[in-house]
Amino acid sequence: MPRDYYEVLGVGRSADGDAIKKAYRRLAKQYHPDTNKDDGAADKFREATEAYQILNDPDMRARYDRYGHAGVQQAQAGGFGGAGFGDFTEIIEEMFSGFGGFGASGRRSRRSPRPGRDIPYTMNLTFEESIFGVEKEIEINRLEVCDVCSGSGAEPGTQPRTCVECNGSGEIRRVRQMFLGNMVEVVPCPRCSGSGKIIDTPCHECKGATQVRRNRKLKVKVPGGVDDSTRIRVSQEGEPGENGGPNGNVQIFFKVQPHEFFRRRENDIILDLRINVAQAALGAAIQVPTVDGEEPLSIPAGTQSGKVFTLRGHGAPKIRSDGTSISRGDELVVVQVVIPHKLTNEQKQLFEELGRTLGAEPEPQKVGKGFFDRVMEFFSGEG
Numbered sequence: 135m136p137r138d139y140y141e142v143l144g145v146g147r148s149a150d151g152d153a154i155k156k157a158y159r160r161l162a163k164q165y166h167p168d169t170n171k172d173d174g175a176a177d178k179f180r181e182a183t184e185a186y187q188i189l190n191d192p193d194m195r196a197r198y199d200r201y202g203h204a205g206v207q208q209a210q211a212g213g214f215g216g217a218g219f220g221d222f223t224e225i226i227e228e229m230f231s232g233f234g235g236f237g238a239s240g241r242r243s244r245r246s247p248r249p250g251r252d253i254p255y256t257m258n259l260t261f262e263e264s265i266f267g268v269e270k271e272i273e274i275n276r277l278e279v280c281d282v283c284s285g286s287g288a289e290p291g292t293q294p295r296t297c298v299e300c301n302g303s304g305e306i307r308r309v310r311q312m313f314l315g316n317m318v319e320v321v322p323c324p325r326c327s328g329s330g331k332i333i334d335t336p337c338h339e340c341k342g343a344t345q346v347r348r349n350r351k352l353k354v355k356v357p358g359g360v361d362d363s364t365r366i367r368v369s370q371e372g373e374p375g376e377n378g379g380p381n382g383n384v385q386i387f388f389k390v391q392p393h394e395f396f397r398r399r400e401n402d403i404i405l406d407l408r409i410n411v412a413q414a415a416l417g418a419a420i421q422v423p424t425v426d427g428e429e430p431l432s433i434p435a436g437t438q439s440g441k442v443f444t445l446r447g448h449g450a451p452k453i454r455s456d457g458t459s460i461s462r463g464d465e466l467v468v469v470q471v472v473i474p475h476k477l478t479n480e481q482k483q484l485f486e487e488l489g490r491t492l493g494a495e496p497e498p499q500k501v502g503k504g505f506f507d508r509v510m511e512f513f514s515g516e517g
């Protein structure tokens with residue numbers, strides 16, 4: 135005994151035409167065998183279609199309401215004349231345009247050009263290379279059009295022949311038996327897998343696949359100023375596109391090795407520098423390492439720990455969005471005054487002499503004026 139048609143569509147007995155149409159559209163979308171491969175989906179689709187055919191036709195619906203399934207079976211046997219059929223195909227077409235695999239739009243999406251996949255590559259750089267830029271050769275593995283058969287898939291000297299099943303179109307029309315007659319649907323040709331061609335003697339290199347994996351070397355110019363967050367794209371060197379679509383890109387990510395002394399903060403380079411008490415107290419002219427070599431730095435008398443000196447233009451270049459480098463950041467020298475913890479007898483004596491001339495009272499610091507406050511202030515950009 136078939137299920138009640140209203141129950142199948144999940145609508146009430148007083149549902150109007152629109153509600154019935156809407157309910158059927160939802161079920162058809164859910165259970166259409168082209169999109170739903172579950173066991174029983176096809177049966178559910180057929181059941182919903184049958185219910186819709188009856189309830190969408192006022193005459194048949196009246197008969198069903200009055201006599202139940204028996205009332206409409208009689209009409210079916212008598213060659214139900216196609217009332218509402220146009221409406222039905224319209225719904226199916228409307229439904230499946232838009233999500234591929236059925237009808238004209240499905241064909242388009244299968245054969246439309248699609249760009250190839252991107253290939254990611256992580257490049258290791260020394261700190262100096264990241265600052266000044268470098269040209270490096272990298273090796274990637276990608277699919278390429280087979281050069282033995284030029285992408286035909288057939289052994290050189292032979293030709294693929296046109297598939298007789300589909301006459302080279304790559305698709306066949308299949309008639310599906312529906313409740314109210316036949317429905318024609320278009321599916322990829324099973325014989326040639328939709329290519330339209332049969333290869334009798336596959337190319338020995340690609341085994342008929344038309345593409346092969348190759349290792350390729352690429353020269354990559356890395357601009358100065360990159361860091362671990364920079365990504366560089368090498369255009370169209372990725373996997374091949376489909377149906378004439380463009381190749382994908384190679385996306386280069388960077389891993390910069392930490393430096394012994396320097397670290398990056400955006401475009402600035404930070405150097406922690408220890409000076410001794412005498413240099414801090416008396417001032418000193420010293421040489422400071424930068425990525426460009428030693429640079430003179432004048433430490434004024436009375437320099438405190440946490441003081442930051444700026445060496446303009448000795449930082450990392452800024453990278454513009456077009457990949458070129460422009461003006462450089464600065465080197466920030468953060469000074470730490472070192473208190474010696476091992477003194478010779480002579481130094482000890484000198485400190486004792488010094489100590490007698492300095493005040494002996496410890497001096498509490500107001501909140502916000504200490505060493506850490508100064509460093510934090512500077513690095514939060516307020517200094």
Ligand SMILES: [Zn+2]
Nearest residue numbers: 280283337340
């Ligand atoms: Zn080949």
Ligand SMILES: [Zn+2]
Nearest residue numbers: 297300323326
């Ligand atoms: Zn075919």
